[in-house]
Amino acid sequence: MVDTPFANAPLVPATNDAAPLLDVRGLSVSFGHGPAAVRLVDNVSFAVGAGERVALVGESGSGKSVTAQALMRLNPHMQVSGVVQIGGCNLVALSDKEMTAERGASIGMVFQDPMSSLDPLMTIGDQVAETLRLRGVSAAAARARALRVLDELRVDRAAERLAAYPHEFSGGMRQRVVIAMALIGEPKVLIADEPTxxxxxxxxERVLDLLYSVSKERGxxxxxxxxxxxxVAGFADRVMxxxxxxxxxxxxxxxxxxxxxxxxxxxxxxxxxRIDQKREQLQSIPGAPPTPFTRPPGCHFNPRCAMAMEICRKDYPAMIETGSARVACHIHGGGHA
Ligand SMILES: Nc1ncnc2c1ncn2[C@@H]1O[C@H](COP(=O)(O)OP(=O)(O)OP(=O)(O)O)[C@@H](O)[C@H]1O
Ligand SMILES: [Mg+2]
Incomplete structure (x- = not known):
């Protein structure tokens, strides 16, 4: 054995900076049972690293919100399969009670409409502090943390505003409050579903700038x-x-x-x-996306695709990787999935 100055040092597991914070593998989401079951999200895999901002885009009905709800296990009627790994813990395998503890602690979420996340009868201070209070943190300590998070999100005169009610806030301020509620438990992962x-x-822009700096500062x-x-262009590092x-x-x-x-x-x-195009010149994708009940065989996009080939109508393409890109398309050589 080579004698090094560190020979007697305690063994510390190597940290891998490249390891993703959120690692989703083969996530599928269905509703209903037996022949009536419908698969809304199908075999989705992706990873998000510390301090990384990843955008999930797609037309209405593509399954973005269902994916988010499945990650948070928000809908008890959803059947979720696959792996959602955060810091060595697979959320899909947790009991409902364990998952309740993880929400806010390892993963937080912000929704589109701040009013739907806020209780009109509760003060802003109580709502922001609630997650910590439920964890047994004292009222004074929770209030101090609430102030700090609201300051971090540049809510002016935060100390005075703790006693205010949601209707006294503007839309942008309400959304900052909702972000503060999601961040106060110091989650490692934040899901924001159309937050602005x-x-x-x-x-x-201001709310997204804040979210951007918070993600950088907190990793x-x-x-x-x-x-x-x-x-997406202004905010994200990566796009799905x-x-x-x-x-x-x-x-x-x-x-x-x-x-x-x-x-x-x-x-x-x-x-x-684009500013340089007249209205009538705007392009859009012809046709409408299928519903979960009307997905065509093969690549689901084939009826709308100007480049569709015979194989596109038969086989779903495998995801192929070239450089930083991953694409599931027969034109790019994706074989049968
Ligand atoms: N609770 C539910 N029960 C059954 N089907 C649902 C449920 N929620 C969503 N769906 C269906 O799942 C599909 C995906 O919906 P989802 O809300 O994830 O779309 P989205 O990509 O978030 O769209 P948008 O951009 O409009 O928010 C849609 O066909 C929708 O009708
Ligand atoms: Mg949605």
Missing amino acids: TALDVRVQ LAVLLITHDMGI VMYAGRIIEQNDVEPLFASPRHPYTQGLLGAIP
């Missing part, structure tokens, strides 16, 4: 759900594109915008309004 859609553009893994490709319950393309944000590979992603990016 209800806000006007300027307020939207928080953020999964941002949006259908706004403009927001969802179609009919599956992720069909993933890439770092720059190469995704510069060279989208999947015809669906190309269509989505073509549908971003």
